[in-house]
Amino acid sequence: MIRRMKQGINRKEIEKESKQEIEQIAVDMENEKYELRYQYVVGILEAKINIINEQLSREYHREIIRDVNSRLKKPDSIHAKLVRKGYERNFATAKKKLNDLIGIRIVCLFQDDIYRIAEMLEKQQDLEIIKVKDYIEKPKKNGYMSLHLIVDLPIYLGDKKETKRAEIQIRTTAMDFWSVLDYQMIYKKDVKGAEEAAKELKGYSEEIAALDRKMVKLREKIARI
Structure with a gap:
């Protein structure tokens, strides 16, 4: 009983x-006007992505990018990741250690377009790609697939130049649909039946990968008709 009380x-x-x-993380983000910086970075990246989409769409005479959305990581998510990584739990550490405080997601129709978009982003002179995580070539253990680019981007606030880091995720519509269910599983890990559902979800990831490859081949076949 005493032990239980102490644990409680x-x-x-x-x-x-x-x-x-x-x-405190929320206060620090507010004091640093981090949401303003987030909006600045997202505005620049979205403009670049829109231009890339137009260029590729004209070149290949079809739709390339279906959707673009963004998010600023919330204080509770920042804290949870700092705990998970074993880092000090404050915003100063988050800015140094976490690459995904600012996130952009690009959803396209075909798997090969993911790499075309990434190649175009790499050519941007004011955008430095720090790291590439290819979870399509090598999916995560749970079946998650996407191409992640960690990038540094200069922004100017008045006469002050800052470099901000962001994570760009590029995936197909099918991969994005799968990730919605995967995100729900995060909150179901300890629930009865979760293990079986996770196994089933991973199997669907493999089916999605196969389907994405087939759709590219079919698109090329139709183009030759």
């Missing part, structure tokens, strides 16, 4: 400490 107290203390840390 410790859990409450940890939850209280985590809540305070999350609140």
Whole structure:
């Protein structure tokens, strides 16, 4: 009984400490006007992506990019990732250690277009690609597929130049549809039946990969008719 009471107290203390840390991260983000910087970075990246889409669409005479959306990582998500990575739980550490505070997602129709878009982004002189994570060539253990580009982008606030980091995810419509269910599984891990559902979801990832490849071949076949 005493041990259980102590465990309960410790859990409450940890939850209280985590809540305070999350609140402090939110305050620091507000003080640094990080949302303004996020909007600045997203505006520049979306303009580049729109131009790339127009260029590729004209070159290949078809739709290339179906959707583009963005997000700024929330304080609780930042805190959770810092805990998971074993880092100090503050915003200063998050800016140094986490690459995905600012995220852009590009959804296209065909798998080969993912690499065309990435190649065009790589040619941007004011955009430095720091790291490439190809989860299409080598999916994650749970079946997740997408191409991730970690990029540095200069922004100018008044006469001050800053370099901001962002993560660009490029995937097909099918991969994006799969990731919606994968995201839901995050909150179902300890629920009865979750393991079986996760196994089934991973199997669908393999089917999606095969279907994406078939659709590219079919598109090329139709183009030759």
